[in-house]
Structures are given as C-alpha cells and as structure tokens.
Amino acid sequence: MDLLEYQGKQLFRKHGVPAPEGRHAATVPEAVDAADELGYPVVIKAQVQIGGRGKAGGIKVAGNRPEAEGHAEAILGMDIRGFTVHELYVEKASDIAEEYYAAMVFDRSAKKPMAMLSRMGGMDVEEVAERDPEAMRMLHVDPLIGFQHFHGRRLAFEAGIAEDLIRPVGEMLGKLYDVFVREDATLVEVNPLLVTPEREVIALDAKVTVDDNALFRHPDVAELRDLSAEDPQERMAKERGLTYVKLDGNVGILGNGAGLVMSTLDVVAQAGGRPANFLDAGGGSKAEAITSAVEVILSDEKVGAVLFNIFGGITRCDEVAKGLIEAFRQVTPDVPFVVRLDGTNDEAGRRLLAEADLPNVHTEATMLGAAERVVELAG
Amino acid sequence: MAVLVDRDTRLCVAGITGREGTFHTLRNRDYGTSVVAGVTPGKGGQDVDGIPVFDTFHAAVSETGANTAMIFVPPRFAADSILEAEDAGARLIVAITEGIPAHDELRVYNHLQRGDSRLIGPNCPGILSPGKANVGIIPAQFFTDGNVGLVSRSGTLTYQIGNELAQRGFGNSSIVGIGGDPVPGSSFIDIIALFEGDPETELIVMCGEIGGDDEERAAEYIAEHVAKPVVAYIAGFTAPPGKTMGHAGAIVSGSRGTAAAKADALEAKGVRVARNPTQVADLASEILGARV
Numbered sequence: 116m117d118l119l120e121y122q123g124k125q126l127f128r129k130h131g132v133p134a135p136e137g138r139h140a141a142t143v144p145e146a147v148d149a150a151d152e153l154g155y156p157v158v159i160k161a162q163v164q165i166g167g168r169g170k171a172g173g174i175k176v177a178g179n180r181p182e183a184e185g186h187a188e189a190i191l192g193m194d195i196r197g198f199t200v201h202e203l204y205v206e207k208a209s210d211i212a213e214e215y216y217a218a219m220v221f222d223r224s225a226k227k228p229m230a231m232l233s234r235m236g237g238m239d240v241e242e243v244a245e246r247d248p249e250a251m252r253m254l255h256v257d258p259l260i261g262f263q264h265f266h267g268r269r270l271a272f273e274a275g276i277a278e279d280l281i282r283p284v285g286e287m288l289g290k291l292y293d294v295f296v297r298e299d300a301t302l303v304e305v306n307p308l309l310v311t312p313e314r315e316v317i318a319l320d321a322k323v324t325v326d327d328n329a330l331f332r333h334p335d336v337a338e339l340r341d342l343s344a345e346d347p348q349e350r351m352a353k354e355r356g357l358t359y360v361k362l363d364g365n366v367g368i369l370g371n372g373a374g375l376v377m378s379t380l381d382v383v384a385q386a387g388g389r390p391a392n393f394l395d396a397g398g399g400s401k402a403e404a405i406t407s408a409v410e411v412i413l414s415d416e417k418v419g420a421v422l423f424n425i426f427g428g429i430t431r432c433d434e435v436a437k438g439l440i441e442a443f444r445q446v447t448p449d450v451p452f453v454v455r456l457d458g459t460n461d462e463a464g465r466r467l468l469a470e471a472d473l474p475n476v477h478t479e480a481t482m483l484g485a486a487e488r489v490v491e492l493a494g
Numbered sequence: 495m496a497v498l499v500d501r502d503t504r505l506c507v508a509g510i511t512g513r514e515g516t517f518h519t520l521r522n523r524d525y526g527t528s529v530v531a532g533v534t535p536g537k538g539g540q541d542v543d544g545i546p547v548f549d550t551f552h553a554a555v556s557e558t559g560a561n562t563a564m565i566f567v568p569p570r571f572a573a574d575s576i577l578e579a580e581d582a583g584a585r586l587i588v589a590i591t592e593g594i595p596a597h598d599e600l601r602v603y604n605h606l607q608r609g610d611s612r613l614i615g616p617n618c619p620g621i622l623s624p625g626k627a628n629v630g631i632i633p634a635q636f637f638t639d640g641n642v643g644l645v646s647r648s649g650t651l652t653y654q655i656g657n658e659l660a661q662r663g664f665g666n667s668s669i670v671g672i673g674g675d676p677v678p679g680s681s682f683i684d685i686i687a688l689f690e691g692d693p694e695t696e697l698i699v700m701c702g703e704i705g706g707d708d709e710e711r712a713a714e715y716i717a718e719h720v721a722k723p724v725v726a727y728i729a730g731f732t733a734p735p736g737k738t739m740g741h742a743g744a745i746v747s748g749s750r751g752t753a754a755a756k757a758d759a760l761e762a763k764g765v766r767v768a769r770n771p772t773q774v775a776d777l778a779s780e781i782l783g784a785r786v
Binding site: 221223224226227228257258259296299301326327328329331332358360362370371372373374375376377378380381382383384385390393395426427428429430457458459481482483 | 569570593594595596597598600601603604605619631632633635636646647648649650651652653654657674676677701703704705706707711727729730731732733734737738739740741742743744753769770771772
C-alpha cells in the first residue's frame, strides 16, 4: 500500500525524522486556515500517489493569503498524470541550501534492506542514475544487526557529503531505517532530503510503501487506505475477499491459483484476445466465492465473454460448477461463458453443468481450446 | 531417488490441530509420508488421529526424531514457528502459510543462511516425491514416479503443467513449490542444483512468473553448472506494471521483473522456454522422446 506524502510524514514524526511543520486540507477554506496558522510563506502540495507533482503544477509557494487561496483552488481537482487531486498538504516553506536523496529499499535480489544516498536530490532518481551512476551510493544492511552508525558514516563519506553534515545525515538515515523496519515498509524514499542554510537536515518529501501482509501489526496505517483512489471493481472484489486486478480488455477471467490465472491471461492474449481482469478465486474455492466472483467480473461493462479456467487440486470442480449454477440463478448474465474444468471431481462438475443446461455456457476440455473459444465469442 | 522428501522423511507439523493443518496432515499420511508428530502450544499430550501433539518443537524432535517440519500456522505466528523448528533441529522446513510479513521473511531468511537448515516456501504448495512422500498440499493423485524434476513458484500452475506432462506419459522425480513470496527460503538455483545431482532426474522443468530476478539468476547458473536439459515456462506476460498479481512476489516494478525479460534471459542461455503449459509437454517429448 502506497501512502500519500502527508501520511508518510505522520510516520516520520512518530520515529523522529524531522520534517517541516504542515497541515492536511481537503477544501480551499481548510487550506487557507492551515496557511494562516502556519504563517507565510507556505507551500501548497497536491497529495497524489504519483511522482512529478512539481512539474505538473501541483506544488506551489504562497507568500500570502490570496495566493494560498488561489493555489489551493487551482490544485484541488487538478489531474496529475491520471490522478485527480482530492487532498492538499500545506507546509511551512523551507530555505534550501542543498538537496540530497535518501532511501531505504527492500532488495529482493540480495534479500536485505538497502540504504541509498546521493548528493544529487530534488530530481528524478533514474535521471541521476543515467547521468552519473557513481553519484548514488548504496549499502546493504544485515537485518539481524540493523542500521549501525558506521553504515551512515560510510554512506555519507562515500556520497561526498560535507564534513559538518556527516553525522546529521547518518542519523537521518538511521531514523529512516527505523521507519522502514518498525512500520513494515518496503520503501522509504526522501527526495529531496533538504539541508537548510542553518545546516539542518530535514525530509522535504516522503514516499512510503507499506507491506499489505503486515497491516495487522499497524491498525493506524491500515486505516489510511484511500478507498476513493481504488477502482470500484477492485474495491468490490476486496470486500468479498477475492484477489482481483482490473485490466482494460473485454474477456473476463476467473481461475484458481495466482500462477494459473496469470497463465490464463497470457494464453487468452496469445489467442488474440484482451483480458478484462485477473481474478483468483483461491485454493479450495467454494460455491459462494464463485458466485460473488461472477458478480464482480460482470460489474465491468466492457466484459463481452467470460472464461472459467479451473484445475482442481484442493479446489473441487463440482463446487465450482455449483457456484456457477447459483450465480446464474442470482444474476442472469447476458454474455457467453466458456468453462474448462479439469482435475479433482471434474467429471462430476461437467455433469452438473450439463444437467443445469445454463444458457450460453460452453464447456471446453483444454486450456488452449477454452482460450480460443472465449476470444471468438468475445468478438 | 528424489529430492528433499522421501521414505526417510519424518514429518512434524506445526499447526496440526487447525482445520487446514489436520486435513492436509492426514492426506500426507494417507499418501505414505511418515508423519511422526505435531506441534500446537497448549495442546501437548493430545493426538490428531493417533499422531502425538507436543507443546514445543524441541519436545517433538527429541521424542520422535522428526527431521522435517511443515508450517501450517497463521501468518502472524509463522516466522516464529519456522525459527522454532530450525532451533529444534529440523533440517528441512516447508512453510505453506501465505501472507507472512515481508520483513519477517527477511529476518528468517538471513538467520537460516547462517545454519544448515533449508526452508522451502513460504506461500508454497510443498514438495511431492511421487510414490515416496508428500509434504504439503499438492494433489498427489495426478502424479506418478518418473524422471522429470519440476520446480515452480506457483501451485495450481504446477498441477496444470504436471498434468500436461502426465498425459504424455511423463512422471516426476520430485515436484518442489518454492512459493510466490518476495523472499523465498529457497530459490530456483537451490532446487535446480538438487535436481542436477539427482540420478533419477533427466529433465528439469522450471515454472517462473513475474517479479524479482530469480529466473534471470537461474539462467546464469544453468549455463555454468547444469548439464541436464532444462525447460522453462514463465507466467505473467500480460501483467501490468505496479500491480500485485495474486502472489505477493508477483509484481513488475517499473521495467524490472517482466515475463519477457525472464524468458529472454533464459533463452539467451540456451534454455527452451515454452509459450504455454501445453508446450512444456511438447518440449519434454522432444527432449526425452515421446512416451505416448
């Protein structure tokens, strides 16, 4: 789960990472009140989960009340690369002497946390990496030992940080590591990490991604989930305990097991079709789950045909067939279904379907045959 | 021969008294696996259909000589349970649990690197050595003893591919599910190395998916160290970037971890990559000779 800047900064404060004082605002009057309270100049910042906010005009400095009002009005509702701005963060403006880059990332390849530091901050990291690969210094941390002072010193010296800032920058990195581990984050990125003319080191931005699997340890963070930013079908699926990802094609897909569903999408694409979704009904899918999965798939109006691809292991094909029959009782789909049942109790499942004689439901014996058929039917 | 589990396996199941734990433990025993113990803190002295339950892993190991652990406990307790099994001396730990926090997996992985216990999973279907032992949730009825070693990040996709192979007359030395999480205890390389050393295995099939770089690393390893033929299949060509496709580890990050990059890396090292599950069986027939 990706957090918005102001949410990331809430976590920063909890772990002693210094950041400018700021207030959240969802309306223009709230933004103006926040600015008045903080004292001018302030920065009005769009809160969206996408980079490049500044370039898109989503971050503006206001020197007085009319400016704050004008900027808040302009930014709220603005579209930034496909994301509509519903929230603002109003922050006390900071004087800038230097802009660095700092991050803690979850390095899957090395299977260790990795600390990153660069003197070239305030711009696109990938751009920096291209222009000057040596500028970005990286260091793996043994998770059983944690971030030590020497990690911070070494990174700061290697990145060429000014001598008087070695210690504060190292301390900052240590605190970011605390956020990373204690909040179960998979990414903590600060760009820019700011040095003020008074030589203070503060986090001017915050990009934090937290591990969905660890939210049970962080009920406060779990509450921050932004439902409005989620796709309506994805939200509906989540409420029903289904794993669903919306795509932009017209072939609805249901399968059991993540790998098999991914493979089904690929096979449909190879047959010339465009998958409308990924839906994993899960291992041991019961009839009820199948019924609600059908509802989620059909709630996407673009769907022109649906493919059920089941290989029953723990999942029993007769349960899947029962679920489909029940779904047809509750909703009367007006699109064709192609069903491939293989594995545990497949014959019983196929028999149930044949007996039910559902309108516009076609059975296929193989995965490839089923993919070709559904693509043909979807048109 | 087989890899990891066989007739010498003495299995202890953590979470044996839970609904899923009981169900799969008894299936494993019915298959012929020697299930010697279970662990559920507070239920020591009870039994599950004759299998003794202990409060601690240490008691289970010292009383029964268990050498393999299967972890069936809920995600929030799973890391602790894996560490307990390791501490008690289990040298093979198979973690079925899905949903373990990534940082827990990181600590467990780095700790296990220091000892000589091997972790398979988490978030995996387990290991089946047909005719010898089944540790996990793989539906054994589809598979027979044979010469194809199968290693996979996914469960049902493995059954699909295994079944395609079975229909062409191929059996398996072992089927190893390494799991769909971002920090698997064992990698493709670890299992491929075991198959390379297993006399029964004549063909290795690896089934990968989007996310991470385990397949790319395996490609390098195969080119350098593996003499046996390898066939690969990669799922997730149509996955959009930034979306988790069911498995916590199945995510394309920016331009990294794509199915195309993995397939290219494998092909560049001479590994045959099937375009769909059926083609895996076509390639196997081509390499080993048609059976049916």
